[in-house]
Amino acid sequence: MALQSLDIVRRSATTIPAPAARGAHSGEVAKLIDVTKCIGCKACQVACMEWNDLRDEVGTCSGSYDNPADLSDQTWTLMRFSEHETPKGDLEWLIRKDGCMHCADPGCLKACPAPGAIVQYANGIVDFQEEHCIGCGYCITGCPFNIPRISKQDKKAYKCTLCSDRVGVGLEPACVKTCPTGAIVFGSKDDMKQHAAERIEDLKSRGFDNAGLYDPQGVGGTHVMYVLHHADQAGLYAGLPQQPHISAMVGLWKGLTKPLALLAILATALGGFLHYIGVGPNEVSEEDEAAARRELEKTP
Amino acid sequence: MSAVKRGEILRYPTATRINHWIVAISFVLLALSGLAMFHPALFWLSDLFGGGALNRAIHPWIGVVMAVAFLLLAAKVARDNAMQDRDWAWVRRSREVVANHEENVPEAGRYNGGQKLIFWLMALCLILLLLSGLVIWRAWFSAYFPIGILRLGSLFHAFFAFVLICAAIIHVYAGIWVKGSVRAMTRGTVSYGWAWKHHRAWFRELTRGTPRK
Numbered sequence: 001m002a003l004q005s006l007d008i009v010r011r012s013a014t015t016i017p018a019p020a021a022r023g024a025h026s027g028e029v030a031k032l033i034d035v036t037k038c039i040g041c042k043a044c045q046v047a048c049m050e051w052n053d054l055r056d057e058v059g060t061c062s063g064s065y066d067n068p069a070d071l072s073d074q075t076w077t078l079m080r081f082s083e084h085e086t087p088k089g090d091l092e093w094l095i096r097k098d099g100c101m102h103c104a105d106p107g108c109l110k111a112c113p114a115p116g117a118i119v120q121y122a123n124g125i126v127d128f129q130e131e132h133c134i135g136c137g138y139c140i141t142g143c144p145f146n147i148p149r150i151s152k153q154d155k156k157a158y159k160c161t162l163c164s165d166r167v168g169v170g171l172e173p174a175c176v177k178t179c180p181t182g183a184i185v186f187g188s189k190d191d192m193k194q195h196a197a198e199r200i201e202d203l204k205s206r207g208f209d210n211a212g213l214y215d216p217q218g219v220g221g222t223h224v225m226y227v228l229h230h231a232d233q234a235g236l237y238a239g240l241p242q243q244p245h246i247s248a249m250v251g252l253w254k255g256l257t258k259p260l261a262l263l264a265i266l267a268t269a270l271g272g273f274l275h276y277i278g279v280g281p282n283e284v285s286e287e288d289e290a291a292a293r294r295e296l297e298k299t300p
Numbered sequence: 301m302s303a304v305k306r307g308e309i310l311r312y313p314t315a316t317r318i319n320h321w322i323v324a325i326s327f328v329l330l331a332l333s334g335l336a337m338f339h340p341a342l343f344w345l346s347d348l349f350g351g352g353a354l355n356r357a358i359h360p361w362i363g364v365v366m367a368v369a370f371l372l373l374a375a376k377v378a379r380d381n382a383m384q385d386r387d388w389a390w391v392r393r394s395r396e397v398v399a400n401h402e403e404n405v406p407e408a409g410r411y412n413g414g415q416k417l418i419f420w421l422m423a424l425c426l427i428l429l430l431l432s433g434l435v436i437w438r439a440w441f442s443a444y445f446p447i448g449i450l451r452l453g454s455l456f457h458a459f460f461a462f463v464l465i466c467a468a469i470i471h472v473y474a475g476i477w478v479k480g481s482v483r484a485m486t487r488g489t490v491s492y493g494w495a496w497k498h499h500r501a502w503f504r505e506l507t508r509g510t511p512r513k
């Protein structure tokens with residue numbers, strides 16, 4: 001199913017190349033979320049539910065506008081509301097649309113042990129192929145943004161697909177289509193960066209000196225980017241990491257360790273084999289049996 | 301239960317042997333299902349367990365079986381595995397053993413220095429595998445741990461599994477190399493000559509009836 005798109009640039013737990021004849025020659029795609037234009041209406045959440053036919057359980061109030069309280073297998077995008085008091089004493093209501101960032105270097109894909117359960121298309125979208133998912137949760141361990149969630153129902157991992165089904169036929173993601181303020185836009189990554197640059201210039205002229213683009217290079221850049229009023233303090237936006245990267249522990253676990261450990265295991269077995277061929281078995285001789293009997297006779 | 305014939309010594313009673321094989325079989329199953337999730341080139345091993353998802357679901361339960369069985373086995377043999385001076389001397393001269401010149405090393409008790417070190421290494425791996433395994437057991441416990449602990453747990457689990465697999469290969473090979481050892485775990489007995497050659501101090505303790513230390 002997924003492979004037939006013929007534009008797979010990365011495929012989890014796969015050592016041979018995936019079908020990749022078709023490229024993204026008009027450029028990689030990106031979704032730009034302008035946090036400074038967001039009014040927190042949650043239309044994007046609703047559009048996501050509608051297009052993807054998802055219905056989360058009705059939860060309880062957690063004391064903030066966040067509803068549901070967290071991402072889940074049924075909630076692939078979520079508005080997170082943070083209150084921020086500026087040094088001047090103004091209150092800012094920072095609303096960030098949380099969801100998969102579609103990293104250029106995806107930690108989930110690196111950690112995934114199931115061949116083909118996570119793929120990255122040439123256009124940059126990172127997509128879970130749940131038919132191959134084994135439900136181990138390693139994607140959660142690998143993700144620098146705490147995004148994937150395992151369904152309690154079917155034990156598969158789910159997250160935002162960036163509407164790969166819509167993008168594949170030339171449509172923009174559902175959240176983009178519905179956003180009433182134009183805070184979410186979609187296009188080629190280059191275009192989105194240019195659009196962001198204009199927005200940032202505008203914000204700076206209005207006194208947001210630290211306005212900037214969030215396209216973290218620690219994960220190779222992302223295909224979901226933010227315009228932030230306080231790009232120097234990403235953590236203000238419900239704990240968005242300032243400099244996300246794949247954890248060194250995940251890198252070690254999924255990097256050199258794998259081939260080296262396998263090689264060492266084979267070497268240990270080979271060492272035993274060669275020892276047997278070279279030195280030979282350690283056998284009990286007739287003399288040993290005789291010596292044992294003599295020892296026995298000596299004892300009362 | 302096992303009839304000990306003339307010229308033979310009972311090394312492992314039936315209960316210990318069954319216990320050992322529960323540990324051994326669950327270890328093999330764990331190694332196969334674990335390696336399937338460790339390296340893409342070995343993912344096909346998950347087919348032995350009914351596919352990737354079942355492989356993932358079954359692995360930790362076998363782990364629980366192994367942990368419990370190993371604990372019972374360790375309770376039986378831990379005392380005999382306490383390192384003594386003669387064991388360290390044995391380890392220092394283990395080169396001679398590997399070259400099949402066992403006569404040049406100090407006498408060994410019920411277990412030699414090498415066996416004892418392997419035992420403690422395996423025990424350490426087992427404990428750390430159990431702890432890290434519980435942390436990364438997504439279905440039950442992972443939600444209770446912060447992400448940093450999960451990542452460390454994943455790394456530890458893979459690393460100590462690797463150490464345990466290497467230790468087990470050495471353990472199995474030693475059984476194949478030192479003839480007459482496998483019988484101790486299949487039928488429970490060894491010959492007088494075997495005990496004399498490989499575990500002379502133990503042989504003397506048994507024949508003279510002196511209390512074991």
